[in-house]
Amino acid sequence: MRLVILDNYDLASEWAAKYICNRIIQFKPGQDRYFTLGLPTGSTPLGCYKKLIEYHKNGDLSFKYVKTFNMDEYVGLPRNHPESYHSYMWNNFFKHIDIDPNNAHILDGNAADLQAECDAFEKKIKEAGGIDLFVGGIGPDGHIAFNEPGSSLVSRTRLKTLAMDTILASAKYFDGDLSKVPTMALTVGVGTVMDAREVMLMVFQVMILITGAHKAFALYKAIEEGVNHMWTVSAFQQHPRTIFVCDEDATLELRVKTVKYFKVHHPRCSPLTSITHVKIVEKNVPDEQTG
Amino acid sequence: MRGGEGPSRAPVLQFTNCRLLRGGRLLREDLWVREGRILDPEKLFFDERRLADRQQDCGGCILAPGFIDVQINGGFGVDFSLATEDVGSGVALVARKILSHGVTAFCPTLVTSPPEVYHKVLPQIPVKRGGPHGAGVLGVHLEGPFISRQKRGAHPEAYVRSFEANAFHDVLATYGSLDNVCILTLAPELDRSHEVIQELTARGIRVSLGHSVADLRTAENAMQSGATFITHLFNAMLPFHHRDPGIVGLLTSDQVPPGRHIFYGMIADGIHTNPAALRIAHRAHPQGLVLVTDAVPALGLGNGRHTLGQQVVEVDGLSAYVAGTKTLCGSIAPMDTCVRHFLQTTGCSVESALESASLHPAQLLGLEKHKGSLDFGADADFVVLDDALHVQATYISGERVWQAEVAGQ
Numbered sequence: 001m002r003l004v005i006l007d008n009y010d011l012a013s014e015w016a017a018k019y020i021c022n023r024i025i026q027f028k029p030g031q032d033r034y035f036t037l038g039l040p041t042g043s044t045p046l047g048c049y050k051k052l053i054e055y056h057k058n059g060d061l062s063f064k065y066v067k068t069f070n071m072d073e074y075v076g077l078p079r080n081h082p083e084s085y086h087s088y089m090w091n092n093f094f095k096h097i098d099i100d101p102n103n104a105h106i107l108d109g110n111a112a113d114l115q116a117e118c119d120a121f122e123k124k125i126k127e128a129g130g131i132d133l134f135v136g137g138i139g140p141d142g143h144i145a146f147n148e149p150g151s152s153l154v155s156r157t158r159l160k161t162l163a164m165d166t167i168l169a170s171a172k173y174f175d176g177d178l179s180k181v182p183t184m185a186l187t188v189g190v191g192t193v194m195d196a197r198e199v200m201l202m203v204f205q206v207m208i209l210i211t212g213a214h215k216a217f218a219l220y221k222a223i224e225e226g227v228n229h230m231w232t233v234s235a236f237q238q239h240p241r242t243i244f245v246c247d248e249d250a251t252l253e254l255r256v257k258t259v260k261y262f263k264v265h266h267p268r269c270s271p272l273t274s275i276t277h278v279k280i281v282e283k284n285v286p287d288e289q290t291g
Numbered sequence: 292m293r294g295g296e297g298p299s300r301a302p303v304l305q306f307t308n309c310r311l312l313r314g315g316r317l318l319r320e321d322l323w324v325r326e327g328r329i330l331d332p333e334k335l336f337f338d339e340r341r342l343a344d345r346q347q348d349c350g351g352c353i354l355a356p357g358f359i360d361v362q363i364n365g366g367f368g369v370d371f372s373l374a375t376e377d378v379g380s381g382v383a384l385v386a387r388k389i390l391s392h393g394v395t396a397f398c399p400t401l402v403t404s405p406p407e408v409y410h411k412v413l414p415q416i417p418v419k420r421g422g423p424h425g426a427g428v429l430g431v432h433l434e435g436p437f438i439s440r441q442k443r444g445a446h447p448e449a450y451v452r453s454f455e456a457n458a459f460h461d462v463l464a465t466y467g468s469l470d471n472v473c474i475l476t477l478a479p480e481l482d483r484s485h486e487v488i489q490e491l492t493a494r495g496i497r498v499s500l501g502h503s504v505a506d507l508r509t510a511e512n513a514m515q516s517g518a519t520f521i522t523h524l525f526n527a528m529l530p531f532h533h534r535d536p537g538i539v540g541l542l543t544s545d546q547v548p549p550g551r552h553i554f555y556g557m558i559a560d561g562i563h564t565n566p567a568a569l570r571i572a573h574r575a576h577p578q579g580l581v582l583v584t585d586a587v588p589a590l591g592l593g594n595g596r597h598t599l600g601q602q603v604v605e606v607d608g609l610s611a612y613v614a615g616t617k618t619l620c621g622s623i624a625p626m627d628t629c630v631r632h633f634l635q636t637t638g639c640s641v642e643s644a645l646e647s648a649s650l651h652p653a654q655l656l657g658l659e660k661h662k663g664s665l666d667f668g669a670d671a672d673f674v675v676l677d678d679a680l681h682v683q684a685t686y687i688s689g690e691r692v693w694q695a696e697v698a699g700q
Contacts, residue, residue, distance in 0.1 A: 086333075090337070100342070101340035
């Protein structure tokens, strides 16, 4: 595991975006060789998406040969509802880039047969050759996607009923009316994300909404305690290639020793890409490292 | 239209690098067009899994719904009230020329005239879609002859009349046919106006109050009978009085039927209305303000003498008078000039100024689903403007129908 700690939300977003950008460029995607990316929604990745769009508009990054798979989607919410994850991805990402619509996969929460939809999604991932980099966040209860406490650590894409905490937290996006919040969602499983060749988890927050401290306890449980299905993100201790990107506040519940250990190993720059991409590669782009 | 099966294979255009007027705000969004209508790109992406076939960079400009002029008497030497054998050509000429003013749809206006003129002219001005040939004709605006003699303004006295004898029958007899008519201005104090207004409203014609000495009570009754518009507010009506605001009082009247509000035309050419009066009206009721040109045939021509209806007018700069008098008889300021002047004078937002020339006239005519906005499904009639609201290009049904000359080309 790598733990990358940045001072604040903006820097963390930029670091994460650069990492994704460099991974794609280094991969040299093309007609017969697509880069597959797993994507999250929510307030955390917004800054990262903005940066990726910026790199695209600068001409540094193309999504022409990138396939994306989103983690989850509400069940029963009309696709064009402003709070659906389809709307989120369109407004915050897809409409600003050059991705082929056929390569942007999001679970359909209005499918006639929801389990079949989930199975088909797993199949699509397989047909795409698996996921090269799965980007996600963690919830305050340590969940990844909608794999809430108690979810199997080997679970696959399936239908989940949302925990009361999640519904309460989401109410603000539905005019504060609990009855309007969806109660079920389709989500990739812990096992699905574990299958990815690399995983990057973003643990940082915009200050005005809520500080990173909100996630700090979950991060502590995820990396300093044991693997436990009550904190599903802890499963990634057993993944060969995971990075946690954090802001200072997210580390508040960690041992000082842990933080110091990772800060000492804070990556220096060793460009992953060729000279033409030097301008987007700055000091804190990581070098090849596993474990 | 096909039976609705399967997506259209028609090309999709994407206008990028622009700010759209949408939902009353200027948003940094791209405009997507297909088959002459504005398209929802999110549906295109997720349902049809398609990207645009062609992109057009708008250079950071503002894209606003095309302007709609509901009161224009002619222009470029053409007089809509002149009964010739080929009125159609005159309308077509004006329709083509006003594209450069950002106008994509208009209502050719006929001033007070004798019945022979209406009988000859009206059938020659059918409703017509806009295109590269010119702005669309939404219907005719009949301004008179059922008006107040006292407030006739530039209209010829000889042809002013009333309908007290046979109410709506008089109306039909005078005009011949109302098929191509969409707005009718009359004075509500005329006897039996209630019946006439009701009948016109029932036929889908917008009734406007103007050239009148009506008091507020009479005007309110007219509204309740169905009138929804005021012709060039302040001009050719009693001045506002604090104990009887007259027609002007409709802007803040509490007798307006629920769910409705009054629309009112304003000529913002800097001559017909004092800036302070323009601001008072705008502040009292911004949602109802409709910018009109009330342009006369001299629009687009130089200084000198020209005809309007049955009279002769004198043009001097931006002013046009009844020859030999100081009576104003219509403006010669193009619509985009009016929009800019309105913006500067009232200090309102750019969005508000643009809506006054597009959304509000569309709402007045009940066309807001397809005209006057850039909402998904609306006709792709729009105007490309720089930050100072000068027209750079005009589009109808997604096709460019006019473009400003670029220096150095």
